[in-house]
Amino acid sequence: MTLVELAKILKVSPATVSRAMTRPDLVAPATRERILAYVHKSGYRTNAIARSLRKGRTQTVGVVVADLQNPFYSALVKSIEHTLSQQGFSCVVCDADESQDKEQASLRLLAELQVTGIIYAFSGSNLTELRQLGLDGIPIVEIDRASGTEGADTVLLDNAAGTTLAVEHLVALGHRRIALISGPRNLTTGAERLQGFQSAMRAAGLDGSAQVEFGDFRENSGYLAARRLMASPQPPTAVVVANNEMMAGALSALREGGYSIPHDVSLVSFDDVRWARYVEPPLTVVSQPVTAMGEAAANLMLERLGGRVESSARLFSPTLIQRESSAPPRAPAAAGAKPHE
């Protein structure tokens, strides 16, 4: 059923039917009621494709995240979808799978779909290409990870504050040999968490470069990094892990190695995902206000679409949630002390 057919049946012009639905005030009450009644009865639904072509814009927002299965991102997407759908927007969700190729392909597809805006968590694509992808002129909200795209709104965590919180907590417990399992340096979440770690270590009079292992924010890289750390001549007494996926891997590695947590090694990770509190021991984590961040991203997008021109940046603060994976080191770890030697 199309609008023209509807008009024919009702013996009015298509324009009138269209107006009755979108600008009811412009239509005489009697006509309006008659039209709306029939529209309702017939189950007619506007063809959004035709409308979009005519209006030159869609009611669709592209959402690109690095990994849909990471509970942090799925919570983010849920929150974004919830906020946008209430305003009549649909979300085309793309999973970049932490891969730049997939991210590029996704952005290309979104450009073709003429999405009215994009909310995305950068996975490393070459930014200059972004504009060439046909995405010029549409609002972009970057979430979690910034790409540096100019003009984009951002919804970010104060990442350095997050690792600082973690380090200070561990130092207060008496740890000196603190390691970091970091994310990639080309992502802001990787670089900033690393930087926060190192400056907090220096502030505590410790060497922040000594024990840093790099992963790719995926489970397996956390596993490997933890193994490397524990195999080193002076294994750390505490490890900070830069995201929840790598933490899962690190946990496996430590269990496999027979280490008791927090007895042999303390652990602090990012993201207060569901399982963090059910795990044994319950994890001390740096928590992000993920629902609020998703809402903020969606609202920034809505504001932009509503006409805001100047770009806006929202920075959220992490909080430390102390649980049982962090405790004082087994023996006072005097700097340079080498047990078993």
Place this chain on the structure above:
Amino acid sequence: MTLVELAKILKVSPATVSRAMTRPDLVAPATRERILAYVHKSGYRTNAIARSLRKGRTQTVGVVVADLQNPFYSALVKSIEHTLSQQGFSCVVCDADESQDKEQASLRLLAELQVTGIIYAFSGSNLTELRQLGLDGIPIVEIDRASGTEGADTVLLDNAAGTTLAVEHLVALGHRRIALISGPRNLTTGAERLQGFQSAMRAAGLDGSAQVEFGDFRENSGYLAARRLMASPQPPTAVVVANNEMMAGALSALREGGYSIPHDVSLVSFDDVRWARYVEPPLTVVSQPVTAMGEAAANLMLERLGGRVESSARLFSPTLIQRESSAPPRAPAAAGAKPHE
């Protein structure tokens, strides 16, 4: 940049440009190369909206799930998106939030968007309305939960086999007082898991109706159900939980109540989500082949769009993964025995 502008610059007709991109074989090699070279250089991207309007169909599939944050569904969505995006399809993802209203609204939106098909996990909407939503004629693949919509393809788990597996495992361990935290009976996953539980109990000579508590597949209902069970005059020695969200709630309740697992009560739940193996104790679960199910759903959709007419049903089998949350009951639970009395 539109196709017409492109044509003007290249001094060919729009039709030729279109053909060069979509049916290259119909264009003379020289013209074709000249066109494609410039298309590439200019960064021109087809306007999918215009194309869809003209062709009468989109390359967009609607995906509706009950709860994006439930790791089972996010894994499903990831798998679906992965498979479909490789074929050039986009996914509009909607979170029904276990609510029929939201589900209806989502389906309405998808109808307007002219999605070319819908993959969805039913949340209880009135089926007859589905057709009136303007969704008639497009392929529907139901996943996880069936609504009974005729003509729809289905990708389902053998749910009854799942609870049967759980009950048989617990009976073999010596349990007699086995309870179920069930999902809602109006969802097939709720009804079938309940039915499998009851028939397996009867097969073991036990009363399957005695201890069944109903939840809504969300965390809090699992918490409440577990509390009710443990407060009963004869608390169960083992509990089967019908999904992972309610399991999280049940776990909280049991820990709060000071019960030791599996010493005081054994636990078996559904869905081998990430945290099931990191939790203390690691959970015995009925596992679904979630990635394969997502792929199957996406492939059924692609086949349908490719022309298959007869409907197709894929049934997947659950497997039991034994971990440490299930063990023999503390004392041999002779039927009718009432310790402490």
Place this chain on the structure above:
DNA sequence: TTGTAAGCGTTATCAA
């Protein structure tokens, strides 16, 4: 092999 022209279902402009 290429061009012309119609049309997909809306909405905006203008005229009545």
Place this chain on the structure above:
DNA sequence: TTGATAACGCTTACAA
């Protein structure tokens, strides 16, 4: 207040 008409950007008969 309503209607006629053009246009959004593309694809596809059909014609040349």
